[in-house]
Amino acid sequence: MFYLIINLFREIGQAVYSKLLFLNFYVELKLMASIFKRGKTWYISYIDLSGRRIRRSLGTTNKKLAELKLKEIELALAKGKLGFAIDIPFGDFIEKYLEWSKATKSRNTYLTDEKASRDLIEYFGDRIKLSQIKLPKLEGWRVWLIETKGYSKVTANIRIRHVKAMLNKAVEWQYLEENPGEKLKQYKVPKGKPNFLTEQEVKKLFSVIENKTHLAVFNLLYFTGMRLSEALNLTWEDVDLEEGFIRVRSKKDWHTKNYKERFIPIHKKLYEYLEHLKKVSPEKVVPYKYRYTQQLFEKYSKESGVKATPHILRHSIATAMASKGVSLQAIKDILGHSDYSTTLIYAKMTDDYKRKALEKVFNEEE
Numbered sequence: 001m002f003y004l005i006i007n008l009f010r011e012i013g014q015a016v017y018s019k020l021l022f023l024n025f026y027v028e029l030k031l032m033a034s035i036f037k038r039g040k041t042w043y044i045s046y047i048d049l050s051g052r053r054i055r056r057s058l059g060t061t062n063k064k065l066a067e068l069k070l071k072e073i074e075l076a077l078a079k080g081k082l083g084f085a086i087d088i089p090f091g092d093f094i095e096k097y098l099e100w101s102k103a104t105k106s107r108n109t110y111l112t113d114e115k116a117s118r119d120l121i122e123y124f125g126d127r128i129k130l131s132q133i134k135l136p137k138l139e140g141w142r143v144w145l146i147e148t149k150g151y152s153k154v155t156a157n158i159r160i161r162h163v164k165a166m167l168n169k170a171v172e173w174q175y176l177e178e179n180p181g182e183k184l185k186q187y188k189v190p191k192g193k194p195n196f197l198t199e200q201e202v203k204k205l206f207s208v209i210e211n212k213t214h215l216a217v218f219n220l221l222y223f224t225g226m227r228l229s230e231a232l233n234l235t236w237e238d239v240d241l242e243e244g245f246i247r248v249r250s251k252k253d254w255h256t257k258n259y260k261e262r263f264i265p266i267h268k269k270l271y272e273y274l275e276h277l278k279k280v281s282p283e284k285v286v287p288y289k290y291r292y293t294q295q296l297f298e299k300y301s302k303e304s305g306v307k308a309t310p311h312i313l314r315h316s317i318a319t320a321m322a323s324k325g326v327s328l329q330a331i332k333d334i335l336g337h338s339d340y341s342t343t344l345i346y347a348k349m350t351d352d353y354k355r356k357a358l359e360k361v362f363n364e365e366e
Contacts, residue, residue, distance in 0.1 A: 164181045196319040221314070224317075
């Protein structure tokens with residue numbers, strides 16, 4: 001027993017010494033690393049483990065992001081010098097991750113990261129060590145999302161995907177040796193076909209919109225098939241009325257879903273609405289914010305009796321194009337799908353649509 005107590009005190013002493021040693025090295029490394037600006041780009045200067053002075057571009061004009069990268073490098077240097085990983089409280093990791101997410105991801109993705117983080121903290125608490133979160137505990141959290149929070153399987157799967165990405169970043173930052181959520185399974189969800197409006201339903205929806213600016217925004221979303229976030233981040237620099245194209249591209253504080261840019265032809269019916277929007281909003285094409293635009297869809301869906309969302313309009317124009325024989329490659333390019341299989345859904349939807357139309361004709365003749 002005596003020797004057990006002695007060994008226990010020895011281990012505690014070594015742990016305390018290691019942490020003090022780390023803090024000492026970390027302070028030293030902070031003094032040896034710094035960021036500076038050259039032109040519009042931020043650079044970092046630091047001394048590596050061999051004693052060499054390293055100066056390199058961080059590839060960003062965002063100071064906040066540059067400061068985050070500085071912290072990452074300082075931490076990596078400290079870990080490399082001491083040879084051990086730091087076990088931090090889960091809440092501290094979440095705070096750091098959300099700071100990074102806000103600086104690097106789109107607003108909507110960041111907000112989903114935030115929701116997933118809240119669910120994690122609610123289940124695990126914020127003082128548990130990051131290393132204590134193992135697969136069995138994550139399995140319990142996965143069940144809790146459905147049984148206690150009452151989420152649908154689709155919503156639960158979104159949370160699971162974001163948490164997996166979060167823990168991958170913990171591995172990248174060397175907080176964890178491996179991702180404990182790598183084998184965490186998503187719920188099986190039957191793949192349903194996306195909702196869409198027929199051309200008659202689109203006309204019915206648009207017919208109740210008397211405000212011309214509102215109508216212009218609805219037409220913009222429909223005739224371009226853009227995602228709402230893409231439309232809200234569109235500036236007049238992206239619209240070429242003379243050549244007849246809209247350029248969808250990433251911005252300084254926002255990026256497209258797959259980080260790629262694409263060009264969408266301007267439909268002839270859209271010109272008058274774009275000219276109106278240019279008079280109303282000289283900088284951004286759409287003069288509204290995300291939530292207000294959603295509220296407009298709720299309002300006009302109720303008034304018209306046609307259930308519509310920005311994404312349903314996106315599905316609707318894709319289905320309309322497919323039904324008129326537009327090639328799937330063209331639809332893929334216009335909508336900005338990264339995976340061809342996503343576009344194939346519209347071909348199947350069109351087949352069903354045609355079949356039902358044909359059946360309806362014969363039923364009427366009987």
